[in-house]
Amino acid sequence: MSFFLVYSIVLMAGVFVLLGLVLFAEYRKLDELESYFSENEKVRRHKRFWGRNQPIDRFHRMGLMIDFLSMPKTHIKAGLVTEAELASVPIALRRWALWPYRMTYVWIVACIICEIWFRW
Incomplete structure (x- = not known):
């Protein structure tokens, strides 16, 4: 078995693990995270606009929380x-x-490496 095949299998398994983690964060941790920003006008407006609890709505609401937590000084x-x-x-x-x-982000870089490696 070649190293490229093992790398590809791990990469494809990684996508399911990451998808599970992202969905867990969006469905289990988002409401708890938003509760800490309950008085924030931006969060309330964002939740009002994206409040239908569809997957795209949860994605956008989680995106705002990630923006706040990843770049707090800004x-x-x-x-x-x-x-x-x-x-x-x-x-x-x-x-x-x-x-x-x-x-x-790490997975995306690994996919780019895989694509370059495959074409080489």
């Missing part, structure tokens, strides 16, 4: 969120929100 400076709101989010919940999406 959003504090813009006045969209306060330091107290960000400090109130537990570190474990931050990890559940951020790491599945960060791992998808």
Whole structure:
């Protein structure tokens, strides 16, 4: 068995693991995460617009939370969120929100490497 085949199998299995983690974060952790920003006007407006609980709605609402947690200084400076709101989010919940999406970036780079390797 070649190393490329093993790499491809691991890469394809990884997509299902990442999909499961992202869906778990969106369906189990999103409401808890939004509860820490219940007084935030941007979050309330975003939840009102994307509030039908469809997968695309949860994706966009989770995207706002990830923006807040991944670049806090930018959003504090813009006045969209306060330091107290960000400090109130537990570190474990931050990890559940951020790491599945960060791992998808690693997976995308691995796919690009796979494609270059296949064409070589």
